[in-house]
Amino acid sequence: MTSTSPSGTAAALAACRAASPLVQCITNFVSMDIMANTLLAAGASPAMAHSIAEVEAFVSIASALLINVGTLSDGWVGGMKLGAQRAVELSKPWVLDPVGCGATPYRSLICAEMLQLKPTVVRGNASEIMALAGAAGATTRGVDSTAAATEALAAAKQLAAQHGCVVAVSGAEDLVTDGRRVLRVANGVPMLQQITASGCSVTALIAAFVSQFPQQPLEATAHALSYFGLAAELAVSAGGVKGPGSLRVGLLDQLATMSEAEVLAGARVLE
């Protein structure tokens, strides 16, 4: 069992490194390189496989499935749906990243359809979570990238409660809820927002961590967010970060080399 203390984060990371879970990723083109490298750095094994011809067979050998709608097109939606359905049938966790939900009607529609396929976890920024709640018929309205955290939290709790999933809202402080409890994650640095697909990558990490603690998706999600944010902090602390280019390099280095002591000293999951 994983607690919300730093020792819980350390245990979650240790479990991921020991098990090397195969995380199948159906994700956008922008994110593929950094997402695969993030998973490798955490000790997991990435597999980018999206084709309708093999997506179900792949889910059957994977430990978890990540679905990210970033560079969405009809040719990929079929594979996304088949994959999600198969994951649910096999009781394997799948995690949804509703990139850009709310930006276009098509995107909101597909995200709402994916939400019906019972994701284990949904992670997005405040705007995306609020848009997803709206697209799914919740009373929360408005899509604003400067959405107040409190408003996004209400949407997140509503989504989580209605759909029986964990919802994570990324921000200066990340919020994670199962509709009742709310965990806050106070790791990370603002410059992460200047690295494309850093949010996508942490969602893949969530899939990896949740696969090791399927009964505790709330805690496992928070630990993945904490570990990723802490890696960015440690990269900055180590010196050598001059901007987003070198932060990306340092981030991957720290994800791969982070020690238990560093996790214990730096992880900040708060209840």
Place this chain on the structure above:
Amino acid sequence: MTSTSPSGTAAALAACRAASPLVQCITNFVSMDIMANTLLAAGASPAMAHSIAEVEAFVSIASALLINVGTLSDGWVGGMKLGAQRAVELSKPWVLDPVGCGATPYRSLICAEMLQLKPTVVRGNASEIMALAGAAGATTRGVDSTAAATEALAAAKQLAAQHGCVVAVSGAEDLVTDGRRVLRVANGVPMLQQITASGCSVTALIAAFVSQFPQQPLEATAHALSYFGLAAELAVSAGGVKGPGSLRVGLLDQLATMSEAEVLAGARVLE
């Protein structure tokens, strides 16, 4: 209004950072990561969205559209054309990067068709611009990667005059023309050619800059080229660049952190 002096480059960069324009990119798979990171480093907001199902809706919320034909296939051409048409309808700038024009008949055909959709700016290397001029029926002939700059300039001026666009030719010294005036940009380092998609990325920057100065696409294009090339120069000056791997890192760092004083001291747009 933006002049061709270093203060003009500084003003263009400041405008991009202040406005954070949403730049929609329909681009090749190779370029997506570095292009998105380049736009983020410049303070712009990238959105890679290509599907025919949402491309028009996305254009309506974007500040500019970038179309790059690098990993061209029929499945993407429809979205490219719809996007370009919608941008013109909405009077939003769109920028064409005719990657590999001249390499195959298919590629030349699609590039010529895109050219008919009235891009605001076209940027390519000498071979691509000469091939595009040939494919579009100009008298310039021949596709040679060692094409003389003067021959490419003639093709660029002809293209620009016939199609009412700005044409930029990348090279040791970049040339930018609207068919009458010719600006030269003397920034950059030769090693940039060893970073894949660096040319693609600067075309996306052009889209971002032009969105802020829609009445001055000639100057805005030159400023984007100058800013990008100067970032590479500053990365080398800062030390730590040992090859194309570290240059890519330093380039993104410098794009993100470049100060007004550095722009004023280093930008070289010449008329």
Place this chain on the structure above:
Amino acid sequence: MTSTSPSGTAAALAACRAASPLVQCITNFVSMDIMANTLLAAGASPAMAHSIAEVEAFVSIASALLINVGTLSDGWVGGMKLGAQRAVELSKPWVLDPVGCGATPYRSLICAEMLQLKPTVVRGNASEIMALAGAAGATTRGVDSTAAATEALAAAKQLAAQHGCVVAVSGAEDLVTDGRRVLRVANGVPMLQQITASGCSVTALIAAFVSQFPQQPLEATAHALSYFGLAAELAVSAGGVKGPGSLRVGLLDQLATMSEAEVLAGARVLE
């Protein structure tokens, strides 16, 4: 003629840098950025072009073709097959990377079909090569990522002999065989496995090197593996590698700047 000595590796690299062969890559989305940068660093010229509309025309101007099935889907298989057939017709080398062969029936089927199109070289890890041999009807069975090198070697020799190609098995020590001779390559560092698509990238290098020595694909393949592995070693030796993020940067730097003296001192192709 290229020997298996370090001077042979140096000669192969020098030939690649001098000729700058155009290497057409039909490859997975994850690998595109690092593969193109790897080829550029080696002095080659990458071209990612996969569409059925131009793949044959592209092969006709390329020096070699790389086909990697990583993010496989039906929409790409047609282009892969047409490209391979055209390469054979034009007597140009083409190299197959059977990523994930054995993971799903679909993937094994497509890999077996590609094998019938007479690749010049096949490169994979032990599991992939053993799965490919099984899918192609060889007596070798079993797909295990911890497959013993000796068992993979037997599969590799069988594949090579039956299909008239060179087969390379990546591992702590790489094995390269034409069915009779076996070369071993003792360069590289374990951390390379934490860089996504590093294996994909070295396969593209093989295509580049083999294009320069079409009569000696066995030796050229070994030299490409040696050069790539040595670049990783030199990156570590140079200091500054703290994890897979910085190793990737250093790898590209060393590929681009490696001197003849460094090759002569470090290349380890053994017969």
